[in-house]
Amino acid sequence: MDISLRIVIPSLLLFVLFIVDLGEGHNSCPELQCGNGPPIRFPFRLKDRQPDQHCGYPGFDLYCSHNNDTVLELASSVKAFVNSIDYESQFIEVTVSDNCFPWNIPGLHLSPPFQFKNSLYNYSLFSCTPETDTYTEYPYRVIQVPCLNSASASVLAFRSDVDIDDLPILSCTKMYTVSSVPYNIWSSPSLELTWSGPNCGHCEGKGKICRFENNSTDLKTECFDPDKDKGRSRKIMTTVSILGSFLLTLVVYALYRVYRYDKIEKENQARIEIFLEDYKALKPTRKNVDVTVENTSQIYFPEWIYNLLEQKEDLRVYVEDNGDAKIAKNLAIVGLWCIQWHPVDRPSMKVVVQMLEGEGDKLTMPPNPFASTNPTRTNVSMPARHLNQELEVILESE
Incomplete structure (x- = not known):
């Protein structure tokens, strides 16, 4: 490439x-939800599906239960289920699994960012013998807690700031005191919690959505x-x-x-391999330059060819037409270039292919690659060689 x-x-x-x-x-951070639960968006985030911290404000982490309920952890021992979220008014309605928040009051310690929405009071809880309609005439001072009742006792919550000396509590035993809880925690299966920051209600009121400011490092938010x-x-x-x-x-x-x-x-590699195979057929061999003499001197065939080319004599091979003779001469010159004594003088395979494909008239004679400096006899009788079969592969590649 x-x-x-x-x-x-x-x-x-x-x-x-x-x-x-x-x-x-x-x-x-797209808007998500757990099953049919309320839509979850900033400042809340589903921490099991949105690991990116910037998807939600610190302390507003929710997660989906195995039943696809939306869960908010109010404390380490209290897990509330989210029924609805009002992003504009900034409050959230939650319940617990047994619909009885009074059972969870000992471990219910709200910390920022959430607070109870309604007014808070201190209460004292009493366990009383069951008596029908005994305390119905004191609705503002006594609250029945049905989810804490048993077959042998009824649980009542008395406001600590109200005088109870005139109440019939002789058959009651004090259980414990609870501080700063809303009045509806005793009778309602759900609670409404609110938050003051971040203030995203004004964004929702404009039909926009709240998010962190771009590149903000101090938790500033913006509307978009x-x-x-x-x-x-x-x-x-x-x-x-x-x-x-x-x-x-x-x-x-x-x-x-x-x-x-x-x-x-x-393709080039194949043509080079074909050329090398053809050249192997013409590799240097010892030739008798004077067949009329018994003890003949020996000369390499390539050197004999070089001398013929140098003296511009005919190569003394039988060919069918002048075109084949020209090809034979080109092959001889290229072969002599390829057997130069010094490797740096030998052409690369790419150059060899270009020489074979080019015009033979432009080929130059290589330096003499042979160590022998003695004059060589070229007017000896050499058996004629038919190059038709040897050139056939080369001609096909042209």
């Missing part, structure tokens, strides 16, 4: 990832319009789609270039 493609493709990938990240921004943000996201996604299509086209083109380059290299 070209170096330009190796640089462009990773750069485009990084650019697309940057645009996607820019488009997501805070929108990587989800409709405008969706339009911006659509534009970004359109841009990403176009860039993705371009990138895919570029990758396909790059793969084609790699495939084409590999194919050409294989």
Whole structure:
């Protein structure tokens, strides 16, 4: 693959990832919910589905139970189920599994960011013998706690700031005192909690959504319009789609270039192998230059060919036409280049292919590759050689 493609493709990938990240921004925290529960968005977050801390304000962590209920941990021992969330008025309605908050009061210690919505009072709980309608005439001072009743006793909550000396409590035994709880905690299966910060109610009132300010380090929040943000996201996604299509086209083109380059290299390698096979058939052999003499001197066949070419004599081979004679001469010159004594003088395989495919008239004679400096007899009788079969493979490759 070209170096330009190796640089462009990773750069485009990084650019697309940057645009996607820019488009997501805070929108990587979509509105979620557990089953049919209330929608969950900032300042709340589902910590089991939104591990990113910036999706919610500190202390507003919720999670989905195995039954797909939305759970809020009020204390280490009290897990409340969220019935509804009013983001504009900033209160949340919760219940407990047994619908009896009084059972959980000993472990119910609210801490920021949540507080009870209604007014708070101190109460004393008494266990009394069951007596029908005994305390119905004291509705503001005595509250029945049905979920704590048993077959042998009724539980009543008395406000600590109210005088109870005139109440018939002789048949009652004090259980314990509870501080700072709303009056409806004794009789209602649900509680309403509120929070003061972050103040996202004004965003909801404008039809906007609250979130952290971009790059904020001090938990500051801001309002944003989800409709405008969706339009911006659509534009970004359109841009990403176009860039993705371009990138895919570029990758396909790059793969084609790699495939084409590999194919050409294989073809060149095959042609080189064919040439080497042909050259092996003409590898240097000892030839008798004077068949009329018994004790003949010996000379390498390539050296004999070199001398013929140097003296511009005929190669003394039988060929069918002048074209074949020209090919034979070209092969001889290229072969002599390939057997140069010094490796640096030998052409590369790529250059060899170019020499074979080029015009023979432009080929230059190589330096004399033979150590022998004695004059060589060229006017000896040499048996004629038919090169038709030897050239057939080369001709096919041209």
